[in-house]
Amino acid sequence: MSEAKEYKYIGQRTIRPDGYDKVTGKANYAADLTLPGMIWGKILRSPHAHAKIIKLDTTKAEALNGVMAAATFADFPSVSNEAIQSGEGATDALDLGRNILARDKVLYHGHAVAAIAAKTEAIAERALALIEVEYEVLPPVMDVRDAMKADAPLLHEDLFTQGSAEQPEKPSNIAARHEFKMGDVEAGFAEADMIVERDYYSPTVHQGYIEPHACTVNYNKDGQSMIWCSTQGHFDVRASTAKLLAMPLGNLKVVASEIGGGFGGKTTLYLEPVALILSRKSGRPVKMEMGRDEVFRASGPGSAARLTVKVGAKKDGTITAMKSTMAFEAGAFKGSPVMMGCMTSFTPYNCPNVYCEGFDVVVNKPKVAAYRAPGAPQAEYAAEMAVSELADKLGIDQIDIRIKNAAKEGTQTIYGPKLKAVGLVECLEAARNSPHYQSALKAGEGRGIASGFWFNVGGQSSVTINMNPDGTGTIVEGSPDIGGSRASMQMMASEELGIPLNDLKPIIGDTESVPYSQSTGGSRTTFATGMAVIEAAQDVVRQLKERAASLWNVTPEQVEWQDGVAINTAGEDKMTCAQICAKNDKTGGQITGTGNVNARGAAPSFAVHLCDTYVDQETGKVDVVRYTAIQDAGKAIHPGYVEGQYQGGAVQGIGWALNEEYIYSKDGVMENAGFLDYRIPLASDLPMIDTIIVEVPNPFHPYGVRGVGESGIIPPLAAVGYSVGNAIGANVTDLPCSPPRVLKLIQGKN
Amino acid sequence: MATVFCSSELQRFTGEELSAVSALNYRDLLKELYGKFPDLKNSDLEDMVIAIDGEIVHEPLLVEIPEGAELHFFHFIAGG
Numbered sequence: 001m002s003e004a005k006e007y008k009y010i011g012q013r014t015i016r017p018d019g020y021d022k023v024t025g026k027a028n029y030a031a032d033l034t035l036p037g038m039i040w041g042k043i044l045r046s047p048h049a050h051a052k053i054i055k056l057d058t059t060k061a062e063a064l065n066g067v068m069a070a071a072t073f074a075d076f077p078s079v080s081n082e083a084i085q086s087g088e089g090a091t092d093a094l095d096l097g098r099n100i101l102a103r104d105k106v107l108y109h110g111h112a113v114a115a116i117a118a119k120t121e122a123i124a125e126r127a128l129a130l131i132e133v134e135y136e137v138l139p140p141v142m143d144v145r146d147a148m149k150a151d152a153p154l155l156h157e158d159l160f161t162q163g164s165a166e167q168p169e170k171p172s173n174i175a176a177r178h179e180f181k182m183g184d185v186e187a188g189f190a191e192a193d194m195i196v197e198r199d200y201y202s203p204t205v206h207q208g209y210i211e212p213h214a215c216t217v218n219y220n221k222d223g224q225s226m227i228w229c230s231t232q233g234h235f236d237v238r239a240s241t242a243k244l245l246a247m248p249l250g251n252l253k254v255v256a257s258e259i260g261g262g263f264g265g266k267t268t269l270y271l272e273p274v275a276l277i278l279s280r281k282s283g284r285p286v287k288m289e290m291g292r293d294e295v296f297r298a299s300g301p302g303s304a305a306r307l308t309v310k311v312g313a314k315k316d317g318t319i320t321a322m323k324s325t326m327a328f329e330a331g332a333f334k335g336s337p338v339m340m341g342c343m344t345s346f347t348p349y350n351c352p353n354v355y356c357e358g359f360d361v362v363v364n365k366p367k368v369a370a371y372r373a374p375g376a377p378q379a380e381y382a383a384e385m386a387v388s389e390l391a392d393k394l395g396i397d398q399i400d401i402r403i404k405n406a407a408k409e410g411t412q413t414i415y416g417p418k419l420k421a422v423g424l425v426e427c428l429e430a431a432r433n434s435p436h437y438q439s440a441l442k443a444g445e446g447r448g449i450a451s452g453f454w455f456n457v458g459g460q461s462s463v464t465i466n467m468n469p470d471g472t473g474t475i476v477e478g479s480p481d482i483g484g485s486r487a488s489m490q491m492m493a494s495e496e497l498g499i500p501l502n503d504l505k506p507i508i509g510d511t512e513s514v515p516y517s518q519s520t521g522g523s524r525t526t527f528a529t530g531m532a533v534i535e536a537a538q539d540v541v542r543q544l545k546e547r548a549a550s551l552w553n554v555t556p557e558q559v560e561w562q563d564g565v566a567i568n569t570a571g572e573d574k575m576t577c578a579q580i581c582a583k584n585d586k587t588g589g590q591i592t593g594t595g596n597v598n599a600r601g602a603a604p605s606f607a608v609h610l611c612d613t614y615v616d617q618e619t620g621k622v623d624v625v626r627y628t629a630i631q632d633a634g635k636a637i638h639p640g641y642v643e644g645q646y647q648g649g650a651v652q653g654i655g656w657a658l659n660e661e662y663i664y665s666k667d668g669v670m671e672n673a674g675f676l677d678y679r680i681p682l683a684s685d686l687p688m689i690d691t692i693i694v695e696v697p698n699p700f701h702p703y704g705v706r707g708v709g710e711s712g713i714i715p716p717l718a719a720v721g722y723s724v725g726n727a728i729g730a731n732v733t734d735l736p737c738s739p740p741r742v743l744k745l746i747q748g749k750n
Numbered sequence: 751m752a753t754v755f756c757s758s759e760l761q762r763f764t765g766e767e768l769s770a771v772s773a774l775n776y777r778d779l780l781k782e783l784y785g786k787f788p789d790l791k792n793s794d795l796e797d798m799v800i801a802i803d804g805e806i807v808h809e810p811l812l813v814e815i816p817e818g819a820e821l822h823f824f825h826f827i828a829g830g
Contacts, residue, residue: 457829521828598809
C-alpha cells in the first residue's frame with residue numbers, strides 16, 4: 001500500500017452518478033426493455049414438491065391461437081456434468097439445466113417444467129393450462145434430519161456422498177461431507193473448566209431483493225443474440241447460457257440492466273436460457289418476468305442449517321477447544337455453502353484446537369443461492385451464541401472474552417493460511433467504547449453482541465477509461481453496480497487522474513464492450529474492480545505525460561503529473577488534461593487506459609454488532625430498540641456507501657433473526673410466498689442502525705480497501721438471538737425469534 | 751524447500767499433514783506432489799486455489815514458490 005497521504009476524493013461522500021435516474025424512475029431495470037415484435041414467455045411450474053414426470057406434452061398448448069413456441073428440457077442440446085463459471089465459483093451444467101427446466105423429476109414445488117411464448121401474456125397463461133403433465137407423486141424430504149436418514153426417499157438415484165472416508169456403495173441425499181481440523185479438540189475440551197454444547201437451527205431465508213428476475217432476449221440466427229437482464233454477473237449469464245444452448249460465447253451479448261438488489265441471489269440464472277430457446281423457435285424477441293411468488297418458490301434462497309456447537313474455556317476465559325457439526329440444505333441440487341460455514345465458523349477466535357464437520361444435503365426445496373457471506377451467518381450464529389453463553393456462565397464480559405481470544409495477525413485459520421493484518425480487536429474495542437455499550441439497559445430489554453468474519457476475494461476485473469477531446473472521460477467497467485460502486489470507481493479514477501468527478505462518467509459495459517469481469521459480489525468489486533480502475537487511470541496518466549512530452553519536445557520522464565495538470569520539469573510549461581486531450585489527433589490519436597487485473601491480496605473484514613431488544617412478555621413480540629454495526633473497511637472509499645452496506649447487512653440479518661423463514665405444508669408447498677406473509681423488516685420496524693467504520697488498512701491494496709458487503713449480515717443472527725434470550729431469561733437456539741417461538745420460550749421458562 | 755500444509759480433505763489422499771517440497775513453481779509442485787502421493791490424482795487438487803504464504807494466488811502458473819514458503823490448497827471461495 002502507498003504511504004498514508006491526503007486524498008482529494010477518496011473518503012468523500014459524493015453524489016452517486018446513477019442517483020438521479022433512480023429517484024426519478026428513469027433508470028431501466030430488467031423488465032423495462034421492450035423490442036419491436038416482442039412476445040411473452042411464461043413458465044409452467046410443478047404443483048408437487050417431489051414427483052416423477054411420466055408424461056409431458058405441449059402439443060395442445062402450441063396449437064392455441066397466438067402461441068409462438070414451447071420449450072422443455074429436451075430443447076437443451078446435450079448437457080453434461082461439466083463445470084461452468086457461475087457467480088464466484090463453478091456450478092454443474094447438468095444440474096443448472098435441470099433446475100432451469102426439469103428433466104425427468106420435479107424436485108420442489110414451483111420447479112419449472114415447461115415454457116410457452118405467445119403474443120400476449122394472457123394467451124401464454126392460457127396455454128400453460130393446456131400443457132399435459134402426468135406426475136407420479138413421491139414423498140417430499142423437507143429437512144436435513146429427514147434427508148440424512150438411511151431410509152429417506154432419494155432425490156437423485158445417482159448422488160453419492162463425496163468426501164466420505166470410504167467410497168459409498170449406495171446413493172444418498174448427502175452430497176458431500178467436509179472436515180476441517182487443527183490441534184487436538186478432545187484434549188482442548190479436557191483442559192476446559194466450562195463447556196457449552198447446544199443444537200441450533202437457522203431457517204431457509206430469501207435475499208428479498210425488490211426487483212424480481214426478468215429478461216428480454218433476441219435470438220439472431222445470423223450472428224449476435226442478445227440478453228438484457230438483471231444480474232450480478234453478465235459474463236456468467238453469457239457463459240451459462242452459451243454452455244446450455246451450445247452456442248459460441250462470441251454469438252451472445254449480455255447487457256446488465258440496472259439491478260434492483262441481488263445480495264448473491266442474482267449470481268445464477270433461471271429465465272435467460274429458456275427465453276432464448278423460445279426466441280430461437282419463434283423468431284421473435286421474448287420477454288420473461290417472474291412474479292413475487294415465483295421468486296420465492298423457484299429462485300435460490302439461503303440455506304437452512306442445523307448445527308451442534310461445543311465450546312470450552314478455562315475459568316479466565318481462555319477458549320481451549322471449539323467444535324461444530326453442521327448440516328446445510330442445498331435445496332434440490334448439491335452445492336450448499338456448508339464448506340464455507342466450516343471455514344468461517346470459529347475464525348474470529350485464536351483457538352488452537354478446532355474441529356468442524358459439514359454435510360451438504362439435498363432436500364425438496366429450491367436450489368439455494370448465495371446470500372451475503374454464504375454459509376457464514378448460519379455457522380457463526382451457532383458459534384457466537386455458544387461463546388456468549390460461555391461468557392455468561394464464566395461471569396466474563398461479552399466483549400472481554402472476545403478480545404481475550406480474538407483472531408489477529410498471525411492467527412492460524414482452520415482453512416489453512418495464517419491471517420494477515422486484520423481489524424477484529426479494533427472493532428471490539430470500538431464496540432466497548434461506543435455510547436451504545438456504555439448505556440444501561442431498561443427493564444424488559446436484553447443485549448446481544450456478536451462478531452462476524454468473511455474472507456473476501458479478489459479475482460478478475462477489467463476497466464477501460466476512454467478520454468474525450470475535451471478532457472472528460474468514460475469509465476467502462478464490467479461489474480454490475482448493485483451497491484453504488486459506480487461512485488467509488490469514479491472517485492478512484494478522479495483521485496489518480498486529478499480531474500473532477502463530474503468529468504468522468506462511469507458506465508457498466510456489456511459483454512462486448514468491456515473485457516471479462518467476474519460477477520459483482522460484496523467481497524470483490526470495490527477492491528478488485530477498483531484496482532482495475534486505478535490501473536486504467538494510471539495508464540491514462542502515463543499516456544497524457546507522453547503526449548505532453550511530445551508537445552514540449554522533452555522526455556516523458558521530464559513530465560510530472562499533479563492534480564490533473566502536466567508540468568514540464570525541464571521548463572515552466574503546464575498543460576491541463578483537457579489541453580492535452582484536445583491535441584489527441586496530433587499526438588497519436590485516442591487516449592484509452594486499460595486495467596485488467598486478477599486481483600490478489602483481498603483481506604478479511606471483521607464485524608462486531610451490538611443489539612438491544614425489548615420483548616413483550618405477553619405476546620412474544622420483539623422490538624429492536626438499539627443497534628450498532630461496527631466493521632473494518634480497511635479504507636472507506638465512499639463512507640456513505642460503506643455505512644449503507646453495514647446497515648443493509650444488519651437489517652437483512654435482523655430480519656433473518658426475527659421473522660423470516662420459509663413455511664412449508666407437509667406436502668412441501670410453500671405457504672408464505674409473498675412479502676405479506678414472509679415478513680422482511682420495514683423502516684418503521686427498526687431504529688436507526690448506528691455505524692462505526694473501523695479502518696485497518698489492507699496492506700495489499702493501493703488505498704487499503706477491504707470488501708465490506710458480506711460481513712455485515714453475519715453478526716445480527718446471534719446479536720439479536722442472544723439479546724432476546726437475555727431479555728426473557730431463556731436460551732434461544734432456533735431462529736427466527738418470531739412471536740410464537742419466543743412466547744413458547746417464555747411460557748416454558750414460567 | 752517449501753511446506754505444503756494438507757487440509758483434512760487432502761490428508762485423505764496424502765496421509766500426511768505436512769509435506770516438504772523442493773518445487774520452485776506450481777507446475778513442478780503438482781508433479782512432485784503426484785509423485786509422492788499418487789492418490790492425489792483422484793482429488794480436486796487442480797481445481798483448488800493455492801495460497802502462498804497466506805496470499806491466495808489466482809495465477810499460480812505465473813509465480814515462483816519462494817524458499818521457506820507455506821503453501822495451502824483450498825476450494826474456491828464464493829461470495830454473495
